[in-house]
Amino acid sequence: MPHRTAFFISDGTGITAETFANAILAQFEIKPHRIRLPFVDSVDKAHQAVHQINHSAKVDGSRPLVFTTVVNMEVLAVLKSECKGMLIDMFGTFIAPLEAELGIKSNHRVGRFSDVTRTQAYHDRIEAINFTLAHDDGQTHVDLANSDLILIGVSRSGKTPTSLYLAMQFGLKVSNYPLIPEDFERRQLPPALVPFKKKLFGLTIQAERLSEIRHERKANSRYASLVNCRYEVSEAEAMMRRAGVRWLSTTSKSIEEISTIILQEIKPERLDY
Amino acid sequence: MPHRTAFFISDGTGITAETFANAILAQFEIKPHRIRLPFVDSVDKAHQAVHQINHSAKVDGSRPLVFTTVVNMEVLAVLKSECKGMLIDMFGTFIAPLEAELGIKSNHRVGRFSDVTRTQAYHDRIEAINFTLAHDDGQTHVDLANSDLILIGVSRSGKTPTSLYLAMQFGLKVSNYPLIPEDFERRQLPPALVPFKKKLFGLTIQAERLSEIRHERKANSRYASLVNCRYEVSEAEAMMRRAGVRWLSTTSKSIEEISTIILQEIKPERLDY
Numbered sequence: 001m002p003h004r005t006a007f008f009i010s011d012g013t014g015i016t017a018e019t020f021a022n023a024i025l026a027q028f029e030i031k032p033h034r035i036r037l038p039f040v041d042s043v044d045k046a047h048q049a050v051h052q053i054n055h056s057a058k059v060d061g062s063r064p065l066v067f068t069t070v071v072n073m074e075v076l077a078v079l080k081s082e083c084k085g086m087l088i089d090m091f092g093t094f095i096a097p098l099e100a101e102l103g104i105k106s107n108h109r110v111g112r113f114s115d116v117t118r119t120q121a122y123h124d125r126i127e128a129i130n131f132t133l134a135h136d137d138g139q140t141h142v143d144l145a146n147s148d149l150i151l152i153g154v155s156r157s158g159k160t161p162t163s164l165y166l167a168m169q170f171g172l173k174v175s176n177y178p179l180i181p182e183d184f185e186r187r188q189l190p191p192a193l194v195p196f197k198k199k200l201f202g203l204t205i206q207a208e209r210l211s212e213i214r215h216e217r218k219a220n221s222r223y224a225s226l227v228n229c230r231y232e233v234s235e236a237e238a239m240m241r242r243a244g245v246r247w248l249s250t251t252s253k254s255i256e257e258i259s260t261i262i263l264q265e266i267k268p269e270r271l272d273y
Numbered sequence: 274m275p276h277r278t279a280f281f282i283s284d285g286t287g288i289t290a291e292t293f294a295n296a297i298l299a300q301f302e303i304k305p306h307r308i309r310l311p312f313v314d315s316v317d318k319a320h321q322a323v324h325q326i327n328h329s330a331k332v333d334g335s336r337p338l339v340f341t342t343v344v345n346m347e348v349l350a351v352l353k354s355e356c357k358g359m360l361i362d363m364f365g366t367f368i369a370p371l372e373a374e375l376g377i378k379s380n381h382r383v384g385r386f387s388d389v390t391r392t393q394a395y396h397d398r399i400e401a402i403n404f405t406l407a408h409d410d411g412q413t414h415v416d417l418a419n420s421d422l423i424l425i426g427v428s429r430s431g432k433t434p435t436s437l438y439l440a441m442q443f444g445l446k447v448s449n450y451p452l453i454p455e456d457f458e459r460r461q462l463p464p465a466l467v468p469f470k471k472k473l474f475g476l477t478i479q480a481e482r483l484s485e486i487r488h489e490r491k492a493n494s495r496y497a498s499l500v501n502c503r504y505e506v507s508e509a510e511a512m513m514r515r516a517g518v519r520w521l522s523t524t525s526k527s528i529e530e531i532s533t534i535i536l537q538e539i540k541p542e543r544l545d546y
Contacts, residue, residue, distance in 0.1 A: 013530055014533065024368065026382065029377065063374065086371075088370075091296075093366060094297050094361055098300075102303065104303070117526060122527060126528075129434045129437060168438060251390075253390060254395060257286055260288065260311045
């Protein structure tokens with residue numbers, strides 16, 4: 001199979017185009033060379049992009065795959081008429097039938113990420129990231145009541161990356177709180193969390209996998225030992241069961257999968273769906 | 274215009290479908306009610322989804338918009354034949370022509386986020402998030418050399434959310450380091466950063482906007498005062514200019530735009546494009 005180059009062209013950041021195009025490319029057993037061309041927002045830049053695409057076509061000896069979400073019609077026209085790649089118009093393909101269905105015209109607004117900084121939604125999202133960071137790993141009890149969600153679990157069960165993902169992607173204020181040996185001895189949830197039981201969601205993990213992850217941090221420690229991991233995991237699960245806290249196992253789940261499952265269970269009020 | 278419901282249906286998390294579909298919907302002046310149906314990976318669940326869609330059609334008195342990235346052909350067949358919504362097959366639409374172009378069949382693999390947890394790429398991404406978190410706000414000099422990128426700038430110029438976004442979205446290890454009044458008095462970059470000049474990228478911000486942001490944190494403080502913000506911003510910019518550090522203004526840019534511009538400038542080695 002000839003070598004392929006995939007271009008991601010947008011008049012905005014191109015991040016939406018690229019993420020979605022990569023999901024499509026993942027359906028094929030190919031590893032194209034990838035080139036991102038963001039901010040292609042003028043006829044001039046369109047010509048430069050065409051030049052680069054056509055150069056790749058020549059060097060590779062194969063048509064480049066050109067994924068585009070350009071909404072400016074003049075820019076798109078240059079790409080359509082002059083580029084020697086396979087043009088995959090990811091917006092236009094769906095916008096025309098949607099215009100027909102909805103009976104209204106699209107606004108050809110560039111990108112989801114331009115002009116957003118002064119919107120309330122963007123402000124709230126940045127606030128959510130800051131809140132989540134400040135409430136990582138039980139750092140503070142201040143304002144815990146304003147959490148949309150509080151994740152609990154043993155150290156290295158996946159709380160931190162999941163919390164940050166939920167803040168970044170969905171604008172949720174997520175606190176996370178470790179369950180530690182002191183809690184297991186008391187056989188009680190950390191006292192600070194008791195008033196917020198409805199907001200709690202637990203993450204657990206297979207002891208063997210936990211031990212691997214902890215060994216990467218602190219090799220040959222008691223903390224990372226399988227016997228200790230087994231103890232902590234079983235105590236944490238027993239505690240969550242007693243307290244009636246919903247939980248899931250993160251062992252073979254990505255942060256996207258974990259987050260999606262949590263949102264199905266918790267349905268935070270602030271999320272409009 | 275009748276009320277509309279938009280469904281996002283996936284056999285995986287549906288996050289890719291939803292993000293992209295929201296970008297398409299943003300092209301229209303409508304605010305549909307949104308319903309996410311993830312993990313629709315069996316004929317049974319497909320029937321349940323159809324039931325929900327057809328119920329919405331009846332209640333709304335209008336065809337729901339059904340965005341799907343389902344790759345399981347049996348599941349898709351149920352949606353296609355039985356749902357009364359406008360089915361927008363976001364994968365299939367592009368996969369058929371790509372199969373023709375590439376001369377190979379697609380693998381119908383579910384989602385980008387399933388089965389990924391044991392891959393090196395996923396492991397590296399989680400590591401990047403942990404690294405970035407540990408290196409937030411100049412917390413540690415340890416391992417600074419392993420940063421793909423080091424962001425510098427005055428307090429509240431946007432370093433932290435940008436760093437986390439770059440880690441989350443692109444798997445980059447990003448340190449960030451504040452420029453503080455002591456640095457301005459010495460008129461030198463923080464000594465710890467000098468060996469890594471090539472990895473530095475500066476964020477600056479309009480003093481008026483900075484003052485607003487700081488007032489949200491510490492109202493009526495000297496820290497937030499416009500006169501102090503003007504001083505810090507002008508000193509930071511002068512320092513970056515002297516040191517030959519590239520920088521951009523974050524004043525009206527989203528973290529996605531900031532990240533995209535930085536990647537165009539820095540082109541970290543670890544990113545394969």
